[in-house]
Amino acid sequence: MKASDRLEIRDLCCTRGDRPLFSGLSRTVRPGELLHVVGSNGSGKTTLLRTLCGLSRPAEGEIRWKGRAVRELGDEYRADLLYVGHQDGVQGELTLAENLRAQACLEGPTEPAAIEAALERVELAARGRFPAKILSQGQHRRLALARLALLERVIWILDEPFTALDTKSCRVVTRLLDEHLEGGGLVVLSSHQEFELAGRASRIDLDRVRAAAKTRRSSAASASAVIDHHAT
Numbered sequence: 001m002k003a004s005d006r007l008e009i010r011d012l013c014c015t016r017g018d019r020p021l022f023s024g025l026s027r028t029v030r031p032g033e034l035l036h037v038v039g040s041n042g043s044g045k046t047t048l049l050r051t052l053c054g055l056s057r058p059a060e061g062e063i064r065w066k067g068r069a070v071r072e073l074g075d076e077y078r079a080d081l082l083y084v085g086h087q088d089g090v091q092g093e094l095t096l097a098e099n100l101r102a103q104a105c106l107e108g109p110t111e112p113a114a115i116e117a118a119l120e121r122v123e124l125a126a127r128g129r130f131p132a133k134i135l136s137q138g139q140h141r142r143l144a145l146a147r148l149a150l151l152e153r154v155i156w157i158l159d160e161p162f163t164a165l166d167t168k169s170c171r172v173v174t175r176l177l178d179e180h181l182e183g184g185g186l187v188v189l190s191s192h193q194e195f196e197l198a199g200r201a202s203r204i205d206l207d208r209v210r211a212a213a214k215t216r217r218s219s220a221a222s223a224s225a226v227i228d229h230h231a232t
């Protein structure tokens, strides 16, 4: 990874329907850095993560990767990215190993040993031959996150990765995150939970971003009222 391999969020404004969620959001995530997105329910965390992946279009602003707009990069950007959202694509009828193989198949054939190692990383290797439908919620989440250990992607975008995980499983995931950051990877994740990382993490609070935009709008409205007053 080069220092110039950065993910830039530039003056982003996202809306849902005709309702603005947040605006004026700018941040840069560099190799080895994690951005923790927080905010109240409905503040737009999932919308922001989906926008970062190119799954939703921003109303204004843009996302840039390695200095280029991601809408121009298209597949080149997606090849560097791994998104684990709420809908994690786990198929209940398939075994854990088959699920991972199916998710990795777009990248070419996957060695059984690599699947085994990924399951090992999330402490599910003993259940590799069981159908995924028998998993508890926390195990199901860990299976979805096993993709992080299997697929080699630079940017991880994770929506609430700690949901349903017990303390031990949270440590398994923070270990994965730390190793990724140590290797120069980038992470953007949302979480209502706090977590401890050895690596560099910063935080963005969407409620504050929204409040700051509101203050800017009301200051601009007052300034234009003063101008109007002087003009009359």
Ligand SMILES: Nc1ncnc2c1ncn2[C@@H]1O[C@H](COP(=O)(O)OP(=O)(O)OP(=O)(O)O)[C@@H](O)[C@H]1O
Residues within 6 Å of the ligand: 016, 017, 021, 039, 040, 041, 042, 043, 044, 045, 046, 047, 048
């Ligand atoms: N497809 C959609 N059409 C219209 N509104 C939507 C759609 N998806 C989400 N919203 C609305 O956009 C707002 C932001 O939703 P989003 O899922 O991004 O919030 P969030 O911060 O991730 O919430 P939570 O903490 O509950 O997961 C919510 O008010 C939601 O109802």
